[in-house]
Amino acid sequence: VDGDAINLFDILPLFRLNDGDGGFYLDKACVVSRDPLDPDNFGKQNVGIYRMEVKGKRKLGLQPVPMHDIALHLHKAEERGEDLPIAITLGNDPIITLMGATPLKYDQSEYEMAGALRESPYPIATAPLTGFDVPWGSEVILEGVIESRKREIEGPFGEFTGHYSGGRNMTVVRIDKVSYRSKPIFESLYLGMPWTEIDYLMGPATCVPLYQQLKAEFPEVQAVNAMYTHGLLAIISTKKRYGGFARAVGLRAMTTPHGLGYVKMVIMVDEDVDPFNLPQVMWALSSKVNPAGDLVQLPNMSVLELDPGSSPAGITDKLIIDATTPVAPDNRGHYSQPVVDLPETKAWAEKLTAMLANRK
Structure with a gap:
């Protein structure tokens, strides 16, 4: 389907x-x-993955987070006064x-990384x-452009933070061609x-990528837990070369x-603390942290x-808690x-557990 014949409200459920x-x-x-300067x-x-509001028969509102690669592509295109072509699958x-x-890093290919996972x-x-x-086998392909220097109100939307974003000026996408399978599967x-x-x-x-990027520069890093709200909070375990290293x-x-x-x-926790084991992390926080010197506050960071706590939106103070x-x-x-059990403690614990399990 091309041009003015497109009606996303009819095509998509x-x-x-x-x-x-x-x-x-x-x-x-x-x-x-694609990078307009190196296509x-x-x-x-x-x-x-960017969420988009369907605003018209062939119009979308798209949010390019400034730290994401598509925002850099758009910035380069708009500096040249050009629309940015995109394909949406x-x-x-x-x-x-x-x-x-x-x-991933800017020049790392998602397709190559996907191939590594598939081992082909x-x-x-x-x-x-x-x-x-575009990914082979996609059910629907929307092709068009992000229109240069054009912004319209988009939102609100229930975000990954568990809060709604308000209505804000966001980019406008014009869809010029839609291709789809017969009876396509729609996914949300x-x-x-x-x-x-x-x-x-x-x-x-x-x-995984946060661990890889840190490990490449600091081999002492042992593990990274960034499971919470897309990494707004990260727990990192590391060995230390010298004082201040964890920070x-x-x-x-x-x-x-x-x-x-x-x-x-x-x-930040020691190498013997599993950052995915919250009782261990809570132990490190409660027994290792002295608020007088172990809290590092960084003002006016991006x-x-x-982030609903940022003020103004996009600016926040950041915090390092050194629990090493x-x-x-x-x-x-x-x-x-750290306190260590006697060698026979584990064996006795297993015996007592078995005795209790068999008790009538």
């Missing part, structure tokens, strides 16, 4: 996702865009959906209008108050590509505008080695 939403939304679509660079081609292979939600090249097709690489993402589908999708997809890791987490917009609070054991030259406190 749209419905309101949250009670207070301002309209119908596409929230599990992959949006494909043939496969790695700089971006596949991302619905009903995608779960692997490419997972990669679209993963905060990821299949792609050519979109008929834009010629972009359930999000809102945690835990929902988006937490299970984005949580692991956030932990340096926390600062770097906040300045990774994902951290610039999301990592608002970091809890965060995505959807001090090492030289930081000699604060009087910490012993």
